[in-house]
Amino acid sequence: MKKVINQELMRNTNKTQILKCIKEKQPVSKREIAEELGLSTTTISTFIKELGHERMIRPSGIGQSTGGRRSVLYQLNPEYVYTLGIDLKVDRLIGVLLDFKGEICGSKATDLSDQDEWKVIPLINNFIQEILTENKLSIRQLGGIGIGVPGVLNSESRVIEFAPNLGWRNVDLPAMLALNKPVYLENEANAGALGERVFGSAKNVSHLVYISVGMGIGCGLLIENKLFSGNCQQAGEFGHMVVEPMGLRCRCGNRGCWEVYASNSAALRMYKGSNQENPVLFQGFLQKCRAGESEAIKVLETVAQYLGIGIANIINGLNPEMVVIGGELIEVKELIYNSLVKTIKERTLEKSFASVRLEFSQLGNKAVALGMGNIVLDQMLKTEP
């Protein structure tokens, strides 16, 4: 009996490995898959036939294999199933629909004016329905939904234990959404790191720090190609490292945390402090920066300096291959780049600085939603017995 179970397990492991290999290398020939996975071409042929019957893959043209022989190439069947990735921000929902091949087939964003979970949850449900309708899909075609959240999850990644900037504690989001589909959660900065790794500037990067600058600051860490979440899912909370020992109070209770000095809310606090104007939103602040208003530029300089100090600390501690900065701030990247790099260079160990690449996210505001969509896709590749 045990032997039968092991054989079944082995079969499913092989099948999943083949699907993962196709996802990474598509379009790809049987021979390439066999070489990549160290399996025989006969084994691959059997699985390819099965996966074709199940409509999970389909032929995708003819390629030139070694020795000049022409061979059929395969890719994931885009229409097999769709996934939806959502970035749940404090003031905004951003959604991206992916087909099974991993290509974007729709996106949507909407503002959130309230953070109360009883109000936000029906809005998420509406949002899901709208993005599906706009792209002529039904919930039946959806394999699952992934939601990136600005907070800490429990060990099963099911309950949001604490999301300080939303003011949520112990929210079982999947249960409250009551959708008849699997819902996967991940910390938004972790999702952003995965989004950059799969779709953005960090392809083939195995030591990555993704810095998500929003109303707070979160960091997603990829170490040797794996998300590093620490002992109890709290890793990457660099937003709460101290940069001013006698500084202002943070929401976490500590003083002088990095996010109190380098986040969007830090910029708004400093700007109001020096301007006396009515409260401005972050987009308004960015507009003033772009218009060259001197007070705004001065604040932006200060924020960029603090951002650089924190990034230097992270580089010194983790020696990453790449640091990607994401968030609305990158809309004025040309205004902060010089002072950011100057600060980082001044405060980073020479060898670490020489070997790190600093990038601004190229995914616009979609890194987190894309990362979440991809998390769901990877779940769909797991073949159950």
Ligand SMILES: [Zn+2]
């Ligand atoms: Zn703090």
